[in-house]
Amino acid sequence: MFTRPYLPFSALQTYFARLVLTAGFTVAVLAASPCQAEPVSRAVRAPHTITYDRYSLKLDGKRIFLYSGEIHPFRLPSPSVWRDVLDKIKAAGFTGISVYFDWGYHSPSPGKYDFTGIRNMDQFLDVANDVGLYVIARPGPYINAEVDGGGFPAWLAAQPGNLRSTDPLYLRWAYEWLGHIDAIIARHQLTNGTGSVIAYQVENEFYDPTAVGMQYMQDLKIKARADGITVPFTFNEANIGSTLFITGPGAVNLPGFDNYPQGFDPSNPEKWSQVPDFTVNRTLLKNSPLFSPEFGGGATDVWGGPGYQNCYELTNANYENVFYKSLIGQGLTMINFYMTYGGTSWGWLPYAGNASSFITAVYTSYDYGAAIREPRLLTDKYAEQKRIAYLLKAVAPITETDPVTTVTPPTNSAILQYTRENPKTKTAVYVLRHADATSTRDDSTHFSVETPDGHYASVPQQAGSALEIRGRDAKLLLANLNFKRAHLVYSTSELMTEADTGDVDQVVLYAPAGQHGETVLRFATAPTVEVLAGKVASTYDAATGDLRLNYVHEGLIRVQVAGPSGTLSLLIGDYAATARLWQPDLEDRQVLASGPYLVRSAKLVGDVIEVTGDLDAPTTLEVFAPQSVDRVVWNGYLVNAQRTRYGTLAAQLQGPVPVQLPSLNAWKFQFESYERNANFDDSAWTVANHLTTNNFNVPGTLPVLYEDDYGFHHGDVWYRGHFAATGNETGITLDGEGGVYGIYSVWLNGIFLGTQPSGEHTFDFPPAALRKGQGNVVAVLVMNMGHNESFSPFDNGRNTTRDPRGLRTALLQGDASALTWRIQGNLGGERVVDPARGWFNNGGLYGERNGWHLPLFDDGAWVRGDLPDRWASRRLPAGVGWYRTTFNLNLPENSDVPIGIDIDDPTALLYRALIFVNGWQMGIYANELGPQRTFPVQPGILNPHGLNTIAIAVWGEEGSANGIGSSGGLGKVQLVRFGNFSGGVPIDVVPAPQVSW
Numbered sequence: 001m002f003t004r005p006y007l008p009f010s011a012l013q014t015y016f017a018r019l020v021l022t023a024g025f026t027v028a029v030l031a032a033s034p035c036q037a038e039p040v041s042r043a044v045r046a047p048h049t050i051t052y053d054r055y056s057l058k059l060d061g062k063r064i065f066l067y068s069g070e071i072h073p074f075r076l077p078s079p080s081v082w083r084d085v086l087d088k089i090k091a092a093g094f095t096g097i098s099v100y101f102d103w104g105y106h107s108p109s110p111g112k113y114d115f116t117g118i119r120n121m122d123q124f125l126d127v128a129n130d131v132g133l134y135v136i137a138r139p140g141p142y143i144n145a146e147v148d149g150g151g152f153p154a155w156l157a158a159q160p161g162n163l164r165s166t167d168p169l170y171l172r173w174a175y176e177w178l179g180h181i182d183a184i185i186a187r188h189q190l191t192n193g194t195g196s197v198i199a200y201q202v203e204n205e206f207y208d209p210t211a212v213g214m215q216y217m218q219d220l221k222i223k224a225r226a227d228g229i230t231v232p233f234t235f236n237e238a239n240i241g242s243t244l245f246i247t248g249p250g251a252v253n254l255p256g257f258d259n260y261p262q263g264f265d266p267s268n269p270e271k272w273s274q275v276p277d278f279t280v281n282r283t284l285l286k287n288s289p290l291f292s293p294e295f296g297g298g299a300t301d302v303w304g305g306p307g308y309q310n311c312y313e314l315t316n317a318n319y320e321n322v323f324y325k326s327l328i329g330q331g332l333t334m335i336n337f338y339m340t341y342g343g344t345s346w347g348w349l350p351y352a353g354n355a356s357s358f359i360t361a362v363y364t365s366y367d368y369g370a371a372i373r374e375p376r377l378l379t380d381k382y383a384e385q386k387r388i389a390y391l392l393k394a395v396a397p398i399t400e401t402d403p404v405t406t407v408t409p410p411t412n413s414a415i416l417q418y419t420r421e422n423p424k425t426k427t428a429v430y431v432l433r434h435a436d437a438t439s440t441r442d443d444s445t446h447f448s449v450e451t452p453d454g455h456y457a458s459v460p461q462q463a464g465s466a467l468e469i470r471g472r473d474a475k476l477l478l479a480n481l482n483f484k485r486a487h488l489v490y491s492t493s494e495l496m497t498e499a500d501t502g503d504v505d506q507v508v509l510y511a512p513a514g515q516h517g518e519t520v521l522r523f524a525t526a527p528t529v530e531v532l533a534g535k536v537a538s539t540y541d542a543a544t545g546d547l548r549l550n551y552v553h554e555g556l557i558r559v560q561v562a563g564p565s566g567t568l569s570l571l572i573g574d575y576a577a578t579a580r581l582w583q584p585d586l587e588d589r590q591v592l593a594s595g596p597y598l599v600r601s602a603k604l605v606g607d608v609i610e611v612t613g614d615l616d617a618p619t620t621l622e623v624f625a626p627q628s629v630d631r632v633v634w635n636g637y638l639v640n641a642q643r644t645r646y647g648t649l650a651a652q653l654q655g656p657v658p659v660q661l662p663s664l665n666a667w668k669f670q671f672e673s674y675e676r677n678a679n680f681d682d683s684a685w686t687v688a689n690h691l692t693t694n695n696f697n698v699p700g701t702l703p704v705l706y707e708d709d710y711g712f713h714h715g716d717v718w719y720r721g722h723f724a725a726t727g728n729e730t731g732i733t734l735d736g737e738g739g740v741y742g743i744y745s746v747w748l749n750g751i752f753l754g755t756q757p758s759g760e761h762t763f764d765f766p767p768a769a770l771r772k773g774q775g776n777v778v779a780v781l782v783m784n785m786g787h788n789e790s791f792s793p794f795d796n797g798r799n800t801t802r803d804p805r806g807l808r809t810a811l812l813q814g815d816a817s818a819l820t821w822r823i824q825g826n827l828g829g830e831r832v833v834d835p836a837r838g839w840f841n842n843g844g845l846y847g848e849r850n851g852w853h854l855p856l857f858d859d860g861a862w863v864r865g866d867l868p869d870r871w872a873s874r875r876l877p878a879g880v881g882w883y884r885t886t887f888n889l890n891l892p893e894n895s896d897v898p899i900g901i902d903i904d905d906p907t908a909l910l911y912r913a914l915i916f917v918n919g920w921q922m923g924i925y926a927n928e929l930g931p932q933r934t935f936p937v938q939p940g941i942l943n944p945h946g947l948n949t950i951a952i953a954v955w956g957e958e959g960s961a962n963g964i965g966s967s968g969g970l971g972k973v974q975l976v977r978f979g980n981f982s983g984g985v986p987i988d989v990v991p992a993p994q995v996s997w
Contacts, residue, residue, distance in 0.1 A: 047193040050231055052254065056289050056333040056399040059190070059198070063399035065333050065392040066198075068096035068136060069340025069385075070297065072145065074105045075366055076343045077118040077920070078940030080987045081376070084896070085341050086131045087600045087985070088372055091582060092382055093389025096134035096198070098293065098336040099124075100143045101185075103177045104153040105349075108839040109711070109830035110173070113180050117836055118990060121181070125188040129196040132585060135188070136234065136293070136336060138201040139181045141174040141220075142790060146300055146351040146362045148840070149801050150204075150789035154713030155830060156801075158706075160694040163790060163799040164207070166216045175223055182227035191230045200229050201293065202250075205238040205258055206791040217250025236293035241280045256291035256334070257281060261323060262314050264299050264359055266369070267306050269313035272438040272472065275326045279403075282331070290332040296323075297337035298368035302353070302360045303741045307931040311369030317384040318472040320371075322433050324388055325474045329418025329431030333399050337385075341376070342368030344936065347840035347921045348714040352739025352786035354800050361740040361785060363932050364923045375898035375936040375978040378598065383579040387510065388476070390497040390583055395478065397427035404428070411458070412445035415469055426452050427481050428490075432467065433474035442470045451480035453489045453522065454544065460492050460518035462537075462550045467492050468515050475511075483507060485566040489520035489546060493553070493572060497583050499590040502626040504560075504569045504647065506592055508581060511553045513574035521547045527563035532646055534558065534572070558646055569624075569647075584611075592624035596653070597981060608633055609649075614896065614983030618655040622648050635894065635983060656982040657892040661899065661975040664885050664950065668862035669869065672846040673879030675718045675824070676747040676779040678771075682720045685822035686710050686829070695802050700735055700760075700809025705821060707784065707806030712825025715843015716955075719780040719807055721819040727772035730814035735760040737804050739785035741929065743912070743957060745878060747779040752878045752959035755910075760809060778819070781880075782806055783912065783955070784843070785924075824849075827997070834919075836992035841921050845914075845953055847882050851996030853916035855949040859884050868905065871956055871968030878959035883952045883970055891944040896984030897977060900936040901950065903927075905971025910957040913970065917941055918949055919992055927971075934976055939987045 048060050056063045069089050073082060089097060101121060107113050115121055128135050142164055143151035152163065161169025188195025202220050207213055221233055232253035235245045240257045261273045278290050299311040327335055345351075345366045353361025367374035371381040392398060401420035410417050416435035421428050428451050434443065444466035449456040460467060467475065479490035483498055485505040493509035500506075511517055521527075522545045529538045529547070534557030537550045549570070551557055557572035573581070582599035583592055591609065593599045599613040609625050610633040622644070623632055632641035632651050641651040674680050690704040699705070707717045723729075734756075736744030742758040751769040754761075770776060782805070790801040810819060825844035827833050834841060842848045851857050862884065871881065891897050901915060905927050915923035915935055923935035942948055956968025 048190045068336035070098045070338040071341045073124045078938045084985045092386040098136040101139040102151045107153045135197045136199045137185045149787035157708040186228035201234045214250040256293035258294035260296035266310035266314045269310045275437045291334035294338040298370045303929045308367040317380040320384045322474045325476045339368040339370040341372040342366040342370045354788045394497045397422035397425045408448040410445040410447045415445045428479040430477040440471045449490045465516040486568040487522045491519040493517040504567045508571045510573045510578045519549045523563040530560045532558040595619045595621045614981045622650045656980045662887045667885045670862045671881040677750040678777045682822045685824040688821035688823045705807035706804045711829035717825040717844045721778040723817045725776045728815040731764040733762045733811045735809035738783045742785045744782040755957040833997040853951045854919045856994040868971045896981040902934040902976045910967040912955040914953040916951040
């Protein structure tokens with residue numbers, strides 16, 4: 001338990017500040033927060049060199065295995081939390097991250113750019129550098145990424161020019177974007193000594209291999225170099241075996257190949273595919289390493305899909321074990337996993353879904369089934385990634401290996417073996433798995449080890465034991481490897497890491513519980529073996545110098561071997577024992593720590609080790625540190641640490657303070673959709689009178705009614721068509737376009753005519769609704785679910801990103817009366833009225849335009865009620881109604897409590913809903929589609945110590961013959977807690993308007 005605060009200088013600042021604030025004084029900030037809103041000033045250091053050869057990337061001449069995770073800052077709109085996720089990626093042993101930069105996220109209108117607040121990419125890259133992660137920068141201009149328009153700003157759809165091409169009408173805008181983002185990336189390059197960016201991706205996958213496409217790539221490269229980009233160029237080709245951009249115009253320094261072997265259909269998560277073969281590109285890549293810029297770290301889910309838990313199972317820890325180790329066995333030394341943290345496609349960020357695409361429309365959650373889930377939770381996948389990443393950092397020879405072809409195959413033909421060898425150290429790497437990667441059989445085998453240490457024809461040697469491949473499993477084994485204080489001949493246990501604590505060489509080995517293990521070490525003279533925990537049999541062969549250890553993996557076995565070079569401590573664990581073992585980075589020493597949910601950092605200060613991290617329960621912290629260390633500080637507090645019989649320090653840490661979330665009560669309700677009525681005043685709306693368009697898609701009728709042409713790009717948009725009726729009008733044919741799952745509702749003079757999915761439909765006019773000889777109004781509400789991506793750049797002369805949104809056709813039936821149209825989307829259109837939340841946050845609902853979603857909106861005149869609620873009982877028509885409530889949070893200090901909002905309602909009710917939290921649109925809910933019914937809300941959007949507001953706008957899609965809405969309403973809404981952790985990072989509530997603009 002905590003005793004007294006231990007206060008190094010950094011902690012002293014915080015402690016002093018709390019004291020004076022508690023006393024009611026004002027205190028000046030002594031040191032800038034690492035998560036502050038403005039860019040962190042970086043000290044200029046000596047520049048670094050980035051080189052590479054056929055084996056690996058080299059930084060300042062030292063080879064590294066680039067083990068990278070994809071993360072998108074635009075999917076985490078709370079800058080305080082950037083550090084939390086990057087800490088977690090770093091703590092798992094990753095050496096880098098890959099980052100898409102979304103052009104549309106930074107540009108609301110032509111020539112306008114925003115890199116402040118949640119869009120502050122200087123700050124994000126500073127945090128990545130502070131944490132110690134290298135960065136692959138991916139600025140597009142096109143990024144795909146399941147975001148609106150594939151990252152193209154929506155206003156681009158209304159501009160002339162062929163996208164993703166050498167068309168100068170397009171390049172003027174692409175160059176403008178690159179000029180802004182390149183300046184930021186250039187400031188953070190490792191080669192400048194001012195950051196950690198080590199590579200720059202040009203454009204993106206699914207690109208054109210023609211001469212025009214190659215010239216376009218070359219143009220972008222020239223632009224980047226002119227903007228000060230000095231790091232190597234990369235590209236992510238979608239097809240293994242392609243020669244695209246390896247040579248010739250547009251060629252990049254580090255060509256890479258994306259692969260998602262499990263695909264994107266999680267409906268059957270038990271179905272596996274075969275391991276892809278990246279070695280087909282080895283003969284093409286003569287001067288660069290094998291690289292996968294996007295290897296499947298999960299999968300997308302779509303509207304109506306099975307849910308992200310299935311994506312998690314489809315790409316679970318067993319998948320990582322087999323597929324990721326197979327990549328290492330094939331010789332890859334640069335791998336980026338897409339995604340490592342998916343996050344939230346909040347607001348109107350999600351991609352609408354090209355109907356012909358292999359990925360249809362995605363919803364708000366971008367959890368991806370990733371190793372770190374959307375609420376920032378660590379998983380079994382994370383633990384497996386950590387085991388692999390630690391190995392790659394600990395074993396330098398693995399960055400320079402050649403395949404060994406003259407190998408005796410395993411004794412069991414069902415087992416496939418990759419064998420590689422470092423040409424200098426002769427360290428051998430073996431990866432063994434089922435030849436049929438889909439196999440679920442339990443098999444055992446022996447294999448041959450032949451290195452300068454000797455020839456071992458049948459490993460393991462112990463009678464009655466074998467190497468076991470149980471089901472979907474793989475082993476990455478090593479031979480002829482020098483530890484700090486011993487030499488490894490071979491082991492049938494996998495190496496997790498080695499840590500030289502100065503006194504003892506800590507070596508961690510692991511395998512699934514119950515499996516036999518055999519480790520052979522070489523010593524010139526007989527060593528002393530002491531088994532401190534568990535059962536281990538040891539034999540020493542004086543003729544060879546081999547010490548052979550045999551054991552069965554169970555819990556954590558501890559063995560100390562004292563030889564001529566010092567003491568080797570073997571920690572032989574199973575999966576559970578190694579899941580919470582941590583090796584934080586230190587500048588000049590190495591330590592291990594075990595027990596906590598997360599260890600973020602460690603620092604040695606004299607005889608004190610300062611450790612930071614998170615706890616999910618009362619925990620024993622065990623620290624493997626130099627013997628000179630005798631005090632332990634956890635999160636700034638000195639804890640009562642005792643020396644164990646293993647020579648380590650152990651301390652009991654208290655778990656998190658229990659948390660109970662408030663109930664959501666005292667709801668208030670107000671109906672809107674005033675725009676449907678004939679007498680609504682739309683005189684201030686934009687007149688839709690364009691007779692031409694830059695869009696390559698020909699309108700069905702004139703005037704052009706594409707919403708992008710009038711500066712409305714996201715969310716719901718209203719149209720009002722006025723006509724003087726002759727009495728012969730029988731209906732209207734409309735083509736409403738909102739993407740694959742877009743919908744539109746139609747009224748005549750306030751009478752509901754129906755709701756349809758995207759596409760053309762004729763709506764009949766009820767005779768009683770038509771006003772003969774008078775003015776009539778057709779009102780149309782269209783839900784724009786986002787713009788399509790652009791998988792093919794030339795697509796018969798047009799890009800799918802330009803597929804129109806809004807109305808494509810509007811034609812009265814029975815009479816040729818002229819229609820005059822007005823259109824209204826988000827308040828201000830391209831003139832952003834809420835730059836803090838930005839242009840993806842709001843559409844054109846009446847309540848949005850009038851601030852009903854904002855925390856301090858006065859809802860005093862609204863009707864009180866409870867949930868669930870049904871509009872039929874209120875005799876309300878189809879349309880849009882709003883629900884609002886408030887609640888207080890007072891979460892414990894120094895804690896992290898991930899929270900979400902859950903909606904529970906029968907799926908037969910047809911309605912859509914927009915979920916606003918403190919004015920931020922954190923969820924698009926489709927009751928009839930699903931699957932998402934729970935919406936995580938990150939701290940910083942939620943105020944953990946104060947008042948919070950939820951506003952939910954419901955669009956009831958159906959109406960009955962008597963005009964009463966038959967599907968409107970809202971089910972039970974409650975807060976859910978995804979976890980409770982002590983620790984975390986400091987959180988700043990994201991500044992944004994609280995009342996109407």
